[in-house]
Amino acid sequence: MSTTAKALEIKNLSKTYRDGTVALRGIDLDVEEGEFFGLLGPNGAGKSTTIGIITSLVNKTGGKIRCFGVDLDRDPARAKRQIGLVPQEFNFNQFEPPEQIVMQQAGYYGITRSVARQRTEKYLRKMGLWDKRATIARMLSGGMKRRLMIARALVHEPKLLILDEPTAGVDIDLRRATWSLLEEINEDGTTVILTTHYLEEAESLCRRIAIIDRGRVIENTDKKSLLAKLNIETFIFDLESPAPAGLLLDGYSHRLTDATTLEIDVSRERSLNAVFESLTQQNVNVVSMRNKANRLEELFVEMVEANASQPNNG
Amino acid sequence: MPSNTFADVSLSSRLRSNLIGFQTIVIKEVTRLLRIWPQTIVPPVITTMLYFIIFGKVIGSRLGEMGGVPYMEFIVPGLVMMSVINSSYQNVVSSFFSSKFQRNVEEILISPMHNAVVLLGYMAGGIARAMVIGTIVLLVSLFFVDTLSIYSIPITFSVAVLTATLFSIAGFINALLARKFDDIAIVPTFVLTPLTYLGGVFYSITLLPQPWETVSRFNPIVYMVSAFRSGIMKDRLDPTMIDINLGFAFAVIILFIVGLFSLTLWMLDRGVGLRA
Structure with missing residues (x-):
């Protein structure tokens, strides 16, 4: 295995939904290891479809995806092990407590219970949720629920963390706290891909930015070069x-x-x-x-x- | 610092990883089953008790014997099977569809677990619930029959487990295809219940006139009820009242399990009902 493999390589990725909607029209995208990458685009541009395909939640129509050099079609288990996802919507069982939610996620990734217990404590503490570990998730505030999803995504210690609108609808204090946290995660060596509607967020966090619109990547460059295009x-x-x-x-x-x-x-x-x-x-x-x-x-x-x-x- | 490396991808590590995934789903399912016991355990027990009282005590006392055993004793295996079938089906269909509805099934879909492991995990949950309820119903039956001896524990147990296995898979398929909560009630109401009632729970299909006896042989539940009844009372039941040969019944049940398991795996691999 090459140590210089890209965190993510997407080649000619396309997706047409059953109703005929063309979501992706053959996009190419590379994300280097250790990058903080922003994927921007208006509503319906194809961002969530792209993330859905990378994380196996959406079937692709065509194209190839490699994660750290591993072909997602050939060895999905190995590729999926490297990816952590923080979705836009709350998608945990609202009737379970955070500790159980995070422990279960660790189990799905084959992490032994003793290690899972340690990591659950580590990430719930990091997210400021340890005191709420036994509270039913439904009772948590919106901000806590978002942090719970980040803790859950980190428990198997992925090399690539994908966040789909992680600060949508949260107040400015929490948004800034989330930014700090994401910067910290990235500094620790995790490659981060972020989609956001808050362009201030992308400008503040991302070192490289791709803009996707109507199923095509219309720009993909480093932030400095991108901003230099502003006339x-x-x-x-x-x-x-x-x-x-x-x-x-x-x-x-x-x-x-x-x-x-x-x-x-x-x-x-x-x-x-x-x-x-x-x-x-x-x-x-x-x-x-x-x-x-x-x-x-x-x-x-x-x-x-x-x-x-x-x-x-x- | 991310600790995952590509070094640990040997077959044994993958097997171990999938085994932990399987255990996680089973623990989750059993925890759920016990957490909501008033919904999962109490209702089927009460329903079956009503069957014992109405069909067994009130009506059955006027019927006397069937196949050489008291009618109350004759219906015990059928009622146990009925609770096993319903419990295993309901457990999987409601649990997996709830996960789909709340979207926490995505936790599983993004994980590296093999689809077969996911399916086996949910099946184990359904089998566990069926065994708990089947055992309780069997114990409850002791209040209504004078004695209940079991002819063969291995036959009885294996038929119960295989039946629960089959209907757990069927429940999983229903959950995959369901789009709304109504869809998970349609099959139990319009397919499962009629097939169960017509599956020899309360009578032997050999008592039916033609062509209904032959038609009944196309009902897979007949094979399960008959095999389970043989396991409990083959030694004292009139051989003419045994609907299906035991070996043939096992073969049919196993064939259905293999067929439905393969179909479900195919559906999971293609993301039917799960992935756009």
Whole structure:
């Protein structure tokens, strides 16, 4: 077995559902070992189908998947042993306590009860759920349930952890706590694949990002290269006092959203220094400045819109 | 740090891993069976007691003997079989469909366990419930019959286990194909119950006029009830009241088990009812 095998290699993966819906149109995707990989796309783009096929929850129509060099068709047991899944929906038995849920999952992966017991304690403690180990899962808060699914996915210590919208619908505190946890897991050597609707999340966590839309991968590159493709960023300036009538910002598209809030579009070739110089010359004092939207979000919208205008051939 | 390595993939380690997976499903199923005992154990026992009281005591006392044994004693094997059939079927169909419905079956589908192990695990749960209830019903019958001696414990036990095995698989198939809770009630109500009632529980099919006797021989439950009755009372039952030859009955039951087991594995491999 090669030690340099990719964590995941997807070749020409396609999926057509029985009702004729084409979910994937031959996607190729490689994820390097140790990467924190973001899989982004609008609703119905094919993200969950891709994850479903990787984790054997969905039958593929065509293509090949290798996980750490192991062909999922030829040796599914060996490939599946390397994968941990945190699904989007709560899919544990709501009438069982966390300890039993995690212990059972360990058993399904062939882990002896004594080792399973140790690991269950380790991961429930790590997720802050040890005190709740005997509470019926139904009684846990939404955040606890999400952490329980992460503990369950980690109990067999997979080399590849796949998370499908792990922070969907959770408050910002929990979202940030989950981010820290995922960074920690990745730093420990686990390859992480994350799908998310929160582009801020992807920008913050992922080192490599693929954008999937209408069953095709329309972008797959490292985050820095991806963000470099962003042509125009919009900044919001909060002004100390109302902007003077006839405010001039030569070469910059701008608009006032209210008397003291100014939006300015800045292209990659232009500098922000010139904006500040011009505002200072016109006695406009800036109190604060921020991005109107997350940079990745702007790029994402741009790319998906561009893809939507392309004909959908087969 | 992820500890999984590719080194530990020998056949023996895979077997050990699958054995642990099997144990896990069995423990889960037995825990469930015991946790919800008012739903899993009490109702079939009460139902069977009612059969003993109504068909055995009230009506049976007027019938006298059948095949040389008191009618109450004659129906004991059939009633035990009826509870074994229903319990094994219901246990697997409700447990596996609930897992499907709540989507926690995904825990199993993403795991490296072999499909045969998953099936065997659920079957073991169904067999366990059937054996518990079958034993309780047999013990309850002692309140209604003067004596109940068993002709052959190995025959009786093996027929009960094989029958529970067969109907556990049938329940699993029903759960795979079911899309809503109504679908898991249709087969027990419209197929299993009529076949059981017409399967010689309360009478010997040799008493039926033609063509009904011949038609009854196409009912697989006849073979199980007949074999189980032979196991309990072959030594004292009129040979003309033994519906099916014991060896033939075993062969038919085993043939059904092999056929349904293969079919279920084929369905699992293709993800029928589980994977889009």
